[in-house]
Amino acid sequence: MTQSKIISFIVENKPGVLFKVTNMIRRRCFNIDSITVGTVDHKEISKMTLTIDGDESTVEQVVKQLLKLIDVLDVNVWSPNEAMSRELALVKLSNNAKKLLNKVSDSIYRIIDTSADAFTLEVVGTPEEIDSLLERFPYSEVQEIARTGMTAVRKC
Amino acid sequence: MVEMSGSDALIEGLRREKVEAVFGMPGGANLPIYDSLYESGIRHVLVRHEQSAAHMADAYARVSRRAGVCMATSGPGATNLVTGIATAYMDSSPVIAITGQVPKTMIGRDAFQETDIMGVVASITKNSFQPLQSGDIPDAVKKAFFVATSGRPGPVVIDIPKDVQTDRAEMVFPEKVEIRGYKAHLALDHAEIERAAEILARAERPVLWGGGGVSISNASEQFQAIAELLMAPVITSLQGKGTFPEDHPLSLGPMGMHGRAESNKIVQECDALLAVGVRFSDRSTGTFSDFMPNGKIIHLDADPSEINKNKRVDVYVVGDAKQMLAEIYEALCRRFRQREAPYPWLDRVKEVREQLANIPAYAEAEHELSGPRIMKTLREVLPAKAIMTTGVGRHQMWAEIHYKVLKPRTWITSTGLGTMGFGLPAAIGAKVARPDVPVVDLDGDGSFMMTENALGTAVEEQIPITAIILNDHSLGLVEQWQRLFYNRRYIGVKYPRTPDFVKLAQAYEAEAIRVESLKDLSKALEDAIRSEVVNVIEVPVSAEEDVFPFMPPGMSLKDTIYGGRKETTIF
Numbered sequence: 001m002t003q004s005k006i007i008s009f010i011v012e013n014k015p016g017v018l019f020k021v022t023n024m025i026r027r028r029c030f031n032i033d034s035i036t037v038g039t040v041d042h043k044e045i046s047k048m049t050l051t052i053d054g055d056e057s058t059v060e061q062v063v064k065q066l067l068k069l070i071d072v073l074d075v076n077v078w079s080p081n082e083a084m085s086r087e088l089a090l091v092k093l094s095n096n097a098k099k100l101l102n103k104v105s106d107s108i109y110r111i112i113d114t115s116a117d118a119f120t121l122e123v124v125g126t127p128e129e130i131d132s133l134l135e136r137f138p139y140s141e142v143q144e145i146a147r148t149g150m151t152a153v154r155k156c
Numbered sequence: 157m158v159e160m161s162g163s164d165a166l167i168e169g170l171r172r173e174k175v176e177a178v179f180g181m182p183g184g185a186n187l188p189i190y191d192s193l194y195e196s197g198i199r200h201v202l203v204r205h206e207q208s209a210a211h212m213a214d215a216y217a218r219v220s221r222r223a224g225v226c227m228a229t230s231g232p233g234a235t236n237l238v239t240g241i242a243t244a245y246m247d248s249s250p251v252i253a254i255t256g257q258v259p260k261t262m263i264g265r266d267a268f269q270e271t272d273i274m275g276v277v278a279s280i281t282k283n284s285f286q287p288l289q290s291g292d293i294p295d296a297v298k299k300a301f302f303v304a305t306s307g308r309p310g311p312v313v314i315d316i317p318k319d320v321q322t323d324r325a326e327m328v329f330p331e332k333v334e335i336r337g338y339k340a341h342l343a344l345d346h347a348e349i350e351r352a353a354e355i356l357a358r359a360e361r362p363v364l365w366g367g368g369g370v371s372i373s374n375a376s377e378q379f380q381a382i383a384e385l386l387m388a389p390v391i392t393s394l395q396g397k398g399t400f401p402e403d404h405p406l407s408l409g410p411m412g413m414h415g416r417a418e419s420n421k422i423v424q425e426c427d428a429l430l431a432v433g434v435r436f437s438d439r440s441t442g443t444f445s446d447f448m449p450n451g452k453i454i455h456l457d458a459d460p461s462e463i464n465k466n467k468r469v470d471v472y473v474v475g476d477a478k479q480m481l482a483e484i485y486e487a488l489c490r491r492f493r494q495r496e497a498p499y500p501w502l503d504r505v506k507e508v509r510e511q512l513a514n515i516p517a518y519a520e521a522e523h524e525l526s527g528p529r530i531m532k533t534l535r536e537v538l539p540a541k542a543i544m545t546t547g548v549g550r551h552q553m554w555a556e557i558h559y560k561v562l563k564p565r566t567w568i569t570s571t572g573l574g575t576m577g578f579g580l581p582a583a584i585g586a587k588v589a590r591p592d593v594p595v596v597d598l599d600g601d602g603s604f605m606m607t608e609n610a611l612g613t614a615v616e617e618q619i620p621i622t623a624i625i626l627n628d629h630s631l632g633l634v635e636q637w638q639r640l641f642y643n644r645r646y647i648g649v650k651y652p653r654t655p656d657f658v659k660l661a662q663a664y665e666a667e668a669i670r671v672e673s674l675k676d677l678s679k680a681l682e683d684a685i686r687s688e689v690v691n692v693i694e695v696p697v698s699a700e701e702d703v704f705p706f707m708p709p710g711m712s713l714k715d716t717i718y719g720g721r722k723e724t725t726i727f
């Protein structure tokens with residue numbers, strides 16, 4: 001049975017580390033949904049978050065293979081309900097779409113850029129929230145989308 | 157603190173690691189390193205191809221339980237090492253490969269002889285280091301040796317740009333290094349040790365399965381103590397061959413694709429399997445789901461990622477095999493009294509042995525120079541301490557089945573990668589590590605020809621090894637597959653014109669002889685291991701003789717073919 005897991009791990013912030021991680025994932029044929037990375041803690045270490053849909057033994061292997069990499073310092077595995085997770089999306093829409101926004105009651109977005117024919121939304125939320133917001137806009141109104149992939153911390 | 161160049165610091169680092177010999181070849185990008193080697197007192201063994209350098213370092217490491225060092229220049233020198241590094245990785249051997257790199261400012265510009273060796277070896281090394289300041293070299297060397305030799309050993313590359321080799325810096329040589337993301341061994345889980353002991357103490361049909369990890373951690377004694385306490389039959393992986401003396405009454409021999417029929421059968425009947433330092437390779441277990449569906453499996457290994465990788469186990473402990481086995485032995489002694497033979501399980505083992513004693517695979521072939529007979533002859537002639545290395549193919553499988561290995565680290569073979577061409581350079585590396593014992597490369601003509609130019613190295617460097625070539629003018633093992641599974645449609649397997657190996661060896665100024673009988677083989681081998689020179693013994697063999705038992709690829713241990721042709725006994 002597959003289940004969705006968030007794997008949050010810290011790595012040395014050194015050249016080549018991102019490559020070692022992604023190369024291992026490729027080499028072992030792990031099928032991941034997203035991976036994000038950013039430095040934390042005075043730039044000495046980075047935190048990476050990957051999400052994966054897999055059975056128990058696949059998740060177990062991902063964790064063990066990550067830990068085997070010398071530049072990986074610590075690994076945590078969470079179910080979605082154990083973590084606070086967020087993703088950022090930037091969505092450029094044609095001005096026609098503005099009227100659709102009125103129907104959206106969520107406060108997960110704000111407009112950060114506008115022009116004569118388009119505007120850009122910054123959306124922060126869980127991947128599902130972002131998905132459902134995006135579904136409201138017809139394909140024809142969407143000019144460009146960029147999403148960061150999910151990052152997460154354990155719930156307080 | 158001392159001021160010196162990066163390359164001097166590298167060599168000083170090697171000296172501090174007590175490196176006696178390095179195997180390699182110089183070129184543009186590692187000339188400073190070679191210049192520093194000039195007065196170092198470290199022996200340099202010049203190879204004819206860098207692949208051989210890596211195999212030599214690998215075998216040196218496997219025999220001595222210390223890191224083996226090889227060197228190459230950038231680009232083609234470095235890529236020539238790759239097969240050897242991959243071989244060492246699969247068999248967990250601590251090889252340190254030191255490569256020259258183009259100067260820092262040229263990296264990424266597709267400079268002459270630039271290869272991104274760090275990228276190339278990422279998935280076949282335990283880790284790799286590329287010091288970008290000469291002052292970082294002492295630390296990189298210390299870390300490389302620490303990582304390569306500790307925990308589950310494995311190869312490590314140190315890639316040094318040429319300007320980093322020549323730049324001077326104040327060098328600090330650390331006595332110890334710590335790598336925060338790396339623990340050689342985790343603390344043992346004592347509760348699991350107790351659980352393992354409990355299962356073994358209750359088992360009525362225990363079996364021990366020893367792999368390469370047993371010799372790596374020098375744990376043969378502890379392994380044997382448990383076997384004898386439980387009176388449990390012992391099987392090994394191909395890599396683990398010799399971790400338990402194969403002339404011991406409890407020894408059944410290797411299990412797997414070309415394992416002993418007894419081992420393949422008995423393991424299926426056991427109710428508790430103690431697997432130590434093995435990685436549940438498909439070549440050992442056959443189809444994972446069919447392997448041991450009933451009995452309990454206890455897995456001891458140095459590498460947490462090996463646990464449950466191919467096969468779910470009931471109990472596992474991660475750590476150093478020697479320590480784990482010693483603790484299990486103690487835990488067993490607390491709840492178990494020395495078992496006395498005979499007891500029903502050993503009776504059953506005896507019965508299986510008798511049933512299988514005359515299967516076609518074990519029957520004496522009519523012709524004199526048959527594989528099994530040659531193996532028995534080699535064992536008769538070679539002293540127990542002699543080291544055998546092998547190529548890959550039928551000859552290796554015959555040795556797996558019929559050549560009894562009596563001591564740990566005297567059987568050096570490429571199992572995980574199955575690298576043809578390993579045997580001859582491995583023999584040279586082994587002999588450098590152990591000049592005091594006879595070293596024999598058991599080879600096939602195909603494998604031998606892949607790295608035959610290492611004969612030049614052996615002769616020049618006066619490394620007196622003996623290569624025995626079983627010449628069937630064929631890639632024999634592949635031919636066997638084409639015979640059994642492709643209806644004898646032989647393609648790409650015949651070598652009708654292999655060179656005259658006697659003349660070839662003589663051209664390299666080695667002693668050489670072709671033998672036509674077992675008696676002559678004995679005599680030639682006796683002479684060879686007594687001599688102080690490099691010897692080649694060519695033994696003509698038939699390409700038609702299949703090696704059995706054989707568990708066909710993709711099948712299970714229960715499908716092992718006992719011998720004869722396709723139609724014969726399957727159990």
Ligand SMILES: Cc1ncc(C[n+]2csc(CCOP(=O)(O)OP(=O)(O)O)c2C)c(N)n1
Pocket residue numbers: 547548549550551552574575576577599600601602603604626628630631632633634
């Ligand atoms: C480098 C490499 N290439 C190809 C193979 C595939 N292969 C496995 S065994 C074998 C034949 C080996 O022939 P030989 O060394 O003459 O030994 P024999 O089987 O005849 O004893 C081949 C080609 C391999 N294992 N390694």
